[in-house]
Amino acid sequence: MHATRLLLVGGFLGAGKTTLLLRAAHELTSRGLRVGLVTNDQSHDLVDTALAHAAAIPVEEIGGGCFCCRFPDLAAAVARLRETVAPDVILAEPVGSCTDLMATVVRPLQLFQAGVVHVAPLTVLHDPQRDTRSMGELVAYLHDRQLAEAEIIGVSKIDTLEPDVQAQQLVELRRHYPAARIVPLAARRGIGVAEWLDGCLGQVSAAQQTLAIDYAAYAAAEAALGWLNATAELRATRPFAADGWIAGALHALDEAFRLQGAPVAHIKIHLETPQAALKASLTHSGAPISWDLLPADTRTAQAKLRLNVRVAAAPELLAQTVRNLADATPPWIRFELINLECFSPPPPQPTHRMPANR
Numbered sequence: 012m013h014a015t016r017l018l019l020v021g022g023f024l025g026a027g028k029t030t031l032l033l034r035a036a037h038e039l040t041s042r043g044l045r046v047g048l049v050t051n052d053q054s055h056d057l058v059d060t061a062l063a064h065a066a067a068i069p070v071e072e073i074g075g076g077c078f079c080c081r082f083p084d085l086a087a088a089v090a091r092l093r094e095t096v097a098p099d100v101i102l103a104e105p106v107g108s109c110t111d112l113m114a115t116v117v118r119p120l121q122l123f124q125a126g127v128v129h130v131a132p133l134t135v136l137h138d139p140q141r142d143t144r145s146m147g148e149l150v151a152y153l154h155d156r157q158l159a160e161a162e163i164i165g166v167s168k169i170d171t172l173e174p175d176v177q178a179q180q181l182v183e184l185r186r187h188y189p190a191a192r193i194v195p196l197a198a199r200r201g202i203g204v205a206e207w208l209d210g211c212l213g214q215v216s217a218a219q220q221t222l223a224i225d226y227a228a229y230a231a232a233e234a235a236l237g238w239l240n241a242t243a244e245l246r247a248t249r250p251f252a253a254d255g256w257i258a259g260a261l262h263a264l265d266e267a268f269r270l271q272g273a274p275v276a277h278i279k280i281h282l283e284t285p286q287a288a289l290k291a292s293l294t295h296s297g298a299p300i301s302w303d304l305l306p307a308d309t310r311t312a313q314a315k316l317r318l319n320v321r322v323a324a325a326p327e328l329l330a331q332t333v334r335n336l337a338d339a340t341p342p343w344i345r346f347e348l349i350n351l352e353c354f355s356p357p358p359p360q361p362t363h364r365m366p367a368n369r
Contacts, residue, residue: 015093016100017128018211019078019116020165022136023143023154024107024236024321025277025294027167029059030303031136031198032102036068038204044099047071047092049085051078051105053356054240058279058290058319059104062303065288069096077106079115082362089128100212101128107277107321108233108356110156113220115361121218122365131211133220135161136196139172139180141295145274146235146323152225153232158184160222161191165207170197190220219367230358236276239320239329241351245282246313247344253282253309254302256344257291261300263339264320265293267332273324280318284311326353 018035020028029050036046048070050059055074063070071088078085085103092098105112113133120130135157143154158164164184169177177195184193194210196203245256257280268275275296282289287306294301320329330353337346 014126014129015089015098016131016212017089017103017120018100018131018134019103019105019112020134020136021105021109021112021157021161022107022165023138023141023157025141025292026107026136026138027198028104028107028136029062031165031167031196031204032104033062033066033068034198034201034204035102035208036066038201038208039100045096047096047098047101049073049088049092049101049103051103052240053077053106053238054352054354056240056242056317056350058281058317061281061283061288061317062290065290065304069098077109077359078103079109079111079361080359082116082119085116086124089124093127108153108236109359110153110160110229111222111224111361111364113160113218113222114364114366117216118218118365118367119363121216130216130218132162132214132216133160134163134165134207134211136165136167137184138167138294140168145296146276149228149232149235150323152228156222156224156229158188158191160220161188162216162220163194163207163210164188164191165194165196167196167198169195170200170202221367226359233356233359235323235355237320237322237324237326237329237353237355239318239326239333239351239353241318241333242349243316243318244313244347244349245316245344246347249343250310250312251341251344253284253289253311253314254305256340257282257289258300259339260336261291261293263336264332265296267335268322268324269296271324271328273322273328276321276323278320280316283315284309285313286311326355329353
């Protein structure tokens, strides 16, 4: 079997990685290429995985840590996709709080998976509307280190900025990260995606970026973020608008965290009804709701909920805020939590950490 091209897209929580990769999968499929996806998180029950299934994309999910700390699992996921799908391209999305990918993922892939995968230049997405300093200096440091090791910086959601602001953003990124190629993107509208893919498919990673990083500060930055994954069921005595419930839930969570002084990094909701699936998210505090799946008719009397919450707050605050969703739900809709996992990520412990070949 020929080697598979692997596109690794990093970037901070809410930067638009999943939206870009789903659009990329659609573009690659339209070119007649077979595609697989590997999702990744500190836990399980990912909205991103459910979204990939809804788009009929073959997907492997790696939970319990980033690719760097679960490198054997990443290799096994690649092997399963190659065996079952024989993909021409595998798209891979590491955890949004992960960095040092060149040393812990790209170079190990090139060494241990030589002849199996050809790793494209490392892309890191940047949301120009996100100011990670609101989450503290440590999180801002983590975000800066993510961008510092990129071979390609994808500036996501570029269509949301005025032209003069766009131009200033690109100038600033080129000044701060001169080693990276800066690519404007608006994945939801498909802007720049084909051109970005052409560059990725036509090159392999030089893997020469050497990242100066303080692992103690990196670990503290991850620990500053609370992580919550939950599943629940909604059952009503009469049909309700599922999109309205999602919008109300997201606004309730956003407001509750605002009152607690806890900045939102990313909140995702996936709701599956007998008729259709819906998916929406908030990418930062006070952000408008972003819809990835919004069918025309959303009325239902029952639904299964998958919820992923990433907030700069103690896990206990996240857990109690999500439990309070039952109070924000109309009394004729029963909100029943099935599973709730909440924690702060442990310090990263990469399986491999390889210096650049000089």
